[in-house]
Amino acid sequence: MKKIIVEKLKYRYPMTGKLALDNLSFTVEQGELIGIIGANGAGKSTLCLALTGLVPHFYRGAYGGKVVIDGLEVIKSEISELALHVGIVFQNPFTQVTGSKLTVYEEIAFGLENMGLDRSEMTARIDEALHLLDISQLKDRDPFQLSGGQMQRMAIASVIAMKPGILVLDEPTSQLDPQGSDEVFKAVRRLAKEGMTVIIAEHKIEKIAAYADRVLVLYNGRLIDFDTPHKIFSRTDLLSYGVPAPVYTQICQALGIQHPRSGTYPVTLEEAYLAMVNQHGDSLC
Amino acid sequence: MKTVKSMSLYVPGNSIIHRLEPITKLIYVMVAGVLPFILPANPTAVLCLAVTLAMLTISKTLTKVIPLTGFTLLVLLSILFIQGLFHEHNQTFLFRFGPFVFFKEGLSYAARISLRVINLLLGISLLSLTTKPSDLIDSLVRRGLSPKIGYVLSSVLQIIPQMAASVNAITDAQRARGLETEGPLIVRAKAFLPLIGPVIMSSLIQARERAMALEVRGFNANRRKTFLRAANQSSRQTTIRILLILILFAAIVWRIFA
Numbered sequence: 150m151k152k153i154i155v156e157k158l159k160y161r162y163p164m165t166g167k168l169a170l171d172n173l174s175f176t177v178e179q180g181e182l183i184g185i186i187g188a189n190g191a192g193k194s195t196l197c198l199a200l201t202g203l204v205p206h207f208y209r210g211a212y213g214g215k216v217v218i219d220g221l222e223v224i225k226s227e228i229s230e231l232a233l234h235v236g237i238v239f240q241n242p243f244t245q246v247t248g249s250k251l252t253v254y255e256e257i258a259f260g261l262e263n264m265g266l267d268r269s270e271m272t273a274r275i276d277e278a279l280h281l282l283d284i285s286q287l288k289d290r291d292p293f294q295l296s297g298g299q300m301q302r303m304a305i306a307s308v309i310a311m312k313p314g315i316l317v318l319d320e321p322t323s324q325l326d327p328q329g330s331d332e333v334f335k336a337v338r339r340l341a342k343e344g345m346t347v348i349i350a351e352h353k354i355e356k357i358a359a360y361a362d363r364v365l366v367l368y369n370g371r372l373i374d375f376d377t378p379h380k381i382f383s384r385t386d387l388l389s390y391g392v393p394a395p396v397y398t399q400i401c402q403a404l405g406i407q408h409p410r411s412g413t414y415p416v417t418l419e420e421a422y423l424a425m426v427n428q429h430g431d432s433l434c
Numbered sequence: 435m436k437t438v439k440s441m442s443l444y445v446p447g448n449s450i451i452h453r454l455e456p457i458t459k460l461i462y463v464m465v466a467g468v469l470p471f472i473l474p475a476n477p478t479a480v481l482c483l484a485v486t487l488a489m490l491t492i493s494k495t496l497t498k499v500i501p502l503t504g505f506t507l508l509v510l511l512s513i514l515f516i517q518g519l520f521h522e523h524n525q526t527f528l529f530r531f532g533p534f535v536f537f538k539e540g541l542s543y544a545a546r547i548s549l550r551v552i553n554l555l556l557g558i559s560l561l562s563l564t565t566k567p568s569d570l571i572d573s574l575v576r577r578g579l580s581p582k583i584g585y586v587l588s589s590v591l592q593i594i595p596q597m598a599a600s601v602n603a604i605t606d607a608q609r610a611r612g613l614e615t616e617g618p619l620i621v622r623a624k625a626f627l628p629l630i631g632p633v634i635m636s637s638l639i640q641a642r643e644r645a646m647a648l649e650v651r652g653f654n655a656n657r658r659k660t661f662l663r664a665a666n667q668s669s670r671q672t673t674i675r676i677l678l679i680l681i682l683f684a685a686i687v688w689r690i691f692a
Contacts, residue, residue, distance in 0.1 A: 203646055229654040237650050244643035247651075248589035248596070250568055251442065258662040263652035265660050272662075293596060307651065 152315055152346040153177040153200065158214035160195060160204055169195040171370040173214070177348070179314075182341040184361035184378070185350040188391025191367040193350035194240070197319040199223070200348060202231040219314050233264065235315040236308035240323055242300035245307070246292045253295070253303050254279075254288040260311045278310035281336045297324035305333060315346045322353060334360045358382055358395040358416035366390060379413035397421040442591050443502070443562040451493035451560070455666040456570040457577070458675055463557040465678045470550045472685040479549035486556045495563040502559050503552070510548040517544035567591050572661050581659060585648075597637060604632045 153176060160170040170192050177183055185193045198204040202223045205212040216223040219234040239245055250256040257278055261271045279285040282302040287295065292303060301324050308316065316337065322330035334356050341347045341362075351357050357364060357378065364381040366373040368390040374381055381387070382394040385402075394402070394414075398421075401407070401414045406424045408415065415421040451459075466486060470479035490496040518528075521540030528538045561570075568588050575584040608628055609615050615625040 201650060203650070207646055207649070227654075228649050229652060229656060232650045232652045232655060235650075239643060239647065241643060243596075244640050245647040246644075247585075247648060248593040248644065249571070249585050250588075251444070251566055251592075255568060255662060260651035262660055262662060263655050263657065265655075265657035267660060268662065268664060271660070293592060311651065 150179045151176050152179045152181075152219055153348075154215070154217040155200075156215040156217075158199060158216055159212070160199060161211040162195075162208065163210045165210075168370050170199060173370075173372045175365065175372065175375050177346055179346055180341055180344050181362045182338060182347045182360060183349070184357035184364045185348065185367060186352075186354065186357055186364060186381075186392050187367035190369075191391065192370040193367055194319050195370075196367065197237060197317045197348065197350050200315070200317050201235050201237045202226065202228050203237070232313075233311075234313055235317060236311055236313035237317040238301075238305050238308050238319065238321050240320045242297065242304040242324065245304040246300065248293075251291060252289050253284065253292055256292045256303060257307045257310050260307060264311060274310045274312065278306040281309065281339070282306040283332055298326065298329050301325055302329070302333070305336075309336075309340065313345070315348070316340065318347070318349045318351075320351055321349065322351065322356070330356060354382075354393060355395045355397075355417075358398070366392060378416045379408070379411065382416050383413040401425075442567050443498075443559075444566050445493075445495050445498055445563050447493060447495070447564065449493040449564070451489050452564045453666065454564075455671050456561075456565045456573040458671050459561050459565055460570065460573075461675050461678050463561045465682045466557045467554040468682065469685055470553055472682075472689045475546045476549060479546075479553045483549065483553050483556060486553065486560055489560055490556065490563075493560070493564045495560070498563055499556060499559045502562075503555050506551065506555055510544075510551060513547060514541065514544040517541065517547075569663055572663055573665070575659070576661065576665060581653075585653070600636055600640075601629070601633050604629055604636065608632075 155173050155175050158170050158173040159168055161168050173196070185196060187193050195204060198208060199216055200218065202216075202218070204210070205224065206228050212224070218226075218231060221231060221234060223231065247256060247259050250259060254275060257275045258271055261274060266274070275288075276285075279288055282305055284299065284302050284306060287299055287303070290299075292300065295303060301321065305318070305321055318337065322333050325333060330353060337345075337347045337349065338360050349357070349361070361378055363376060364378050365375045366381060366387070373390055374384065382398045383402075384394075387394055393399070395416050397418050398414045398416050401421050401424060404425075406415070406421070406428050407413065408420075408424060409427070415424045466482040469482055472478075487496070490499060515534075517540040518536040519534055519540065521537065521543055523539045523543075524537035526538040528536045528541060530536070571579070571584040571588040575581050605615055605625075608625070613625055613628060614621050616622070
C-alpha cells in the first residue's frame with residue numbers, strides 16, 4: 150500500500166530565485182524505512198517539510214506538483230488534519246519543547262491530549278514511547294533541564310507516542326552520541342517493522358546504510374536516485390553529489406570486493422567482513 | 435546554552451492542599467482576598483490569614499512564603515512607619531521611638547492596609563506554591579478557557595527564562611568577539627545595540643519553529659481535547675466551592691443592608 154505519493158513536486162521559498170525542490174517524483178510503501186541523503190542545501194529538510202504539509206501551509210512560496218500522504222492531498226488538507234497521519238521531529242529539539250509542561254511525561258502527553266485520547270490509552274502510549282527511547286528515568290524531569298541528546302529523544306518520543314502512520318525525522322541524531330544514535334535507529338527500525346512508514350534525513354551515512362530499506366539522494370533540490378542502499382552506495386559518482394559512501398563500502402571498492410551475484414559493494418561492517426571472507430577465504434585470518 | 439529553571443513557584447508535594455482542585459484553591463484565594471474589603475477589615479483579615487497560614491503549614495510550604503513576601507513586608511513596614519507618624523487624622527499619642535512620635539489612628543490605618551495586603555499575598559502564595567501552573571490552566575481550559583490562551587499563560591512561565599538564557603548566550607558570544615559589555619553606563623548602552631538584532635531574530639526563529647512543532651502535534655486539531663491529569667471532581671470539593679461563594683454573597687448582602 151502506497152503511503153506517500155510525490156508527483157512532480159516543485160517548491161521555491163519566498164523571496165528566493167532557486168528551486169529548493171525541483172521536479173521530485175517517487176512513492177513510498179507502508180512500513181518502509183527511507184533514508185534521505187545529500188549535501189547541505191540539497192533540499193533534505195525542505196522535502197521533510199513538504200511531506201508533512203508545513204510546505205506550503207506554513208512556509209509560503211511557489212509550490213507545484215502533488216504530495217499525497219495516507220490518501221490525503223497535502224495542499225487540500227489542513228495541517229491539523231495531516232498531523233494525525235504524519236509526525237515530524239525537527240533538527241533542533243529545543244524548539245520542539247512546548248514550554249507549557251513541567252515534566253517529560255506531561256510533555257509527551259501534549260500531542261495525545263490534543264488527539265483526544267482517553268487517559269488509559271494516553272499513559273500506555275507514553276510508557277511505551279519512554280521505554281522505546283530508553284528515557285523512562287527522565288519522565289519526571291523538567292524538559293528544559295535535559296541535555297541536547299535527552300531532549301532529542303524526548304522530542305522523538307513525543308511524536309512516536311502519537312503513532313502517526315508516517316514518521317518524518319530531520320537529522321534526529323544530530324545531538325546524540327554513537328550509542329544514542331544506534332538506539333534511535335533501532336527504535337525506528339522496530340516501528341517500521343510494525344507498519345509505520347519512516348523517513349529519515351540524515352548525514353550519518355553508515356547508519357542509513359545499515360538501517361534504511363531504500364535511500365533517496367538529493368542534490369540541489371533534484372532527485373538523483375532512489376534505490377536500495379547497496380545500489381546507491383555502489384554508485385561511483387556518488388561523491389560528486391556531495392555524499393561519500395560508507396567507509397566499509399569505500400574499503401571494499403578499493404579492494405574490489407563485491408557481492409558476487411548482485412555486483413554491488415557491501416555497506417556495513419558485517420557485510421564487508423563476510424564478503425572479504427568469501428572472496429579471500431582463510432588467507433584473511 | 436545554559437539551562438534555566440522555570441519561573442513556576444510550585445513546590446512538589448502530596449498534601450491534602452496539593453491535592454485540592456486548582457479551581458477550589460483559586461476560588462478560596464479570591465474569596466479570602468476580597469472578604470476583608472467587604473466585612474470589618476481587621477477581624478476578617480485575621481481570620482482569613484489564620485486559615486491560609488494553617489493551609490500553608492499543612493502543605494509544608496510555610497517557609498517558602500518568607501522569600502516571596504520579604505520585599506512586600508519591607509514596603510508594609512515603611513507604610514506603618516509613615517502612617518504612624520504622618521496620617522492626617524493622627525490625634526491619640528501611642529508611643530515615642532527616639533525622635534519619632536507614633537499615633538494610634540495612623541498605625542491602625544496602616545495595620546488595616548497591611549493585613550489586607552498580607553492576606554491577599556499569602557493566599558496567592560498558597561495557590562502558587564501548591565498548584566502546578568499547568569494543572570491550573572488545565573482546570574481553566576476544562577471550564578471553557580480557550581486552549582490557545584491557556585497555552586500562552588502556561589508557556590510564559592517556562593519560555594521567558596529560556597529567552598533570558600538565549601540573551602545571555604548571545605551576550606557571551608558577542609563578548610567573546612570583543613564587544614565591551616561591562617563598565618560605565620555608556621559602554622553598556624553601546625553594547626546593547628548589537629545585541630538587539632540577534633536576540634530578536636533568534637526569538638522569532640524559535641517562535642516560528644515552536645509554532646510548527648505545536649501544529650504538528652495537533653494543537654489545532656478539530657478534536658475534543660482530553661487531559662492527562664484526572665479532574666478532581668469530588669462532591670466535597672464542589673461543596674467547598676459552593677460554600678465559599680455563598681460566604682462571599684452573604685458578605686456582600688450584609689454590606690449592602692447592614
